[in-house]
Amino acid sequence: MKIRAARREELVRLYEICLLTADVGDDASAIFSDSKALGDIWVGPYVLLEPDHAFVLAGENDEAIGYCIAARDTKTFQEKCDLIWWPGRQGEFEHPVESHRASWSRDEKLAYEIHHPTPSPTELLDLYPSQAHINLLPAARGLGLGRKIMEAMEDSLRAKGSHGLHLRVNPVNYNALDFYQALGYAIVMKIEHETIVAKAL
Numbered sequence: 001m002k003i004r005a006a007r008r009e010e011l012v013r014l015y016e017i018c019l020l021t022a023d024v025g026d027d028a029s030a031i032f033s034d035s036k037a038l039g040d041i042w043v044g045p046y047v048l049l050e051p052d053h054a055f056v057l058a059g060e061n062d063e064a065i066g067y068c069i070a071a072r073d074t075k076t077f078q079e080k081c082d083l084i085w086w087p088g089r090q091g092e093f094e095h096p097v098e099s100h101r102a103s104w105s106r107d108e109k110l111a112y113e114i115h116h117p118t119p120s121p122t123e124l125l126d127l128y129p130s131q132a133h134i135n136l137l138p139a140a141r142g143l144g145l146g147r148k149i150m151e152a153m154e155d156s157l158r159a160k161g162s163h164g165l166h167l168r169v170n171p172v173n174y175n176a177l178d179f180y181q182a183l184g185y186a187i188v189m190k191i192e193h194e195t196i197v198a199k200a201l
């Protein structure tokens with residue numbers, strides 16, 4: 001297995017990996033109807049708008065079996081997404097009916113997120129301006145490769161002048177939280193549905 005730059009032509013595969021790891025690290029195919037909305041939220045804009053910090057773990061035939069992607073400056077990245085990423089996506093996903101909020105499906109909750117993306121907490125951005133995501137398929141886990149691809153991503157951010165990084169984690173993803181802790185990240189904030197870990201670079 002090797003670490004290499006992510007390619008825009010493999011976006012469909014990276015969206016698939018996102019779906020296969022979206023249920024607190026497990027396959028979420030039974031929860032979401034497809035990978036499109038998930039990938040549009042958590043993969044697409046990073047690979048397309050921040051290619052310098054998008055890495056893939058490639059296995060046989062050079063096929064991606066995991067990724068680690070990041071945005072160097074979250075504030076600028078969010079502004080860019082508001083301008084050139086979300087408007088197109090919002091045209092593809094219908095806004096769920098507000099009055100049915102209590103019974104929204106998981107797909108409808110994703111559609112809402114596409115129409116109203118949740119920004120990273122502003123108060124974190126001075127110390128930890130960058131943000132990242134990592135998702136590896138089960139066959140790639142437990143081999144030290146998560147650490148390696150995170151280091152490649154961190155090195156790329158450092159080389160472009162970033163001094164800190166945060167990641168937004170599902171509070172019940174204990175495996176991921178332990179992994180981040182092993183890599184020197186600390187919990188810096190707990191908000192509704194999110195635990196945020198961060199590290200100085």
Ligand SMILES: CC(C)(COP(=O)(O)OP(=O)(O)OC[C@H]1O[C@@H](n2cnc3c(N)ncnc32)[C@H](O)[C@@H]1OP(=O)(O)O)[C@@H](O)C(=O)NCCC(=O)NCCS
Pocket residue numbers: 021024025026134135136137140141142143144145146147148167168169170173174175176178179180182183
């Ligand atoms: C979380 C994830 C990225 C970890 O990657 P990995 O390749 O399995 O981790 P590594 O083998 O590189 O482990 C790196 C270090 O973290 C530690 N670690 C990893 N998972 C751990 C766990 N569940 N509990 C305790 N420590 C853990 C390892 O012991 C290792 O420590 P060391 O380097 O000091 O010996 C991977 O399991 C994954 O993609 N999970 C599914 C998707 C996901 O949940 N992503 C995070 C979303 S926020």
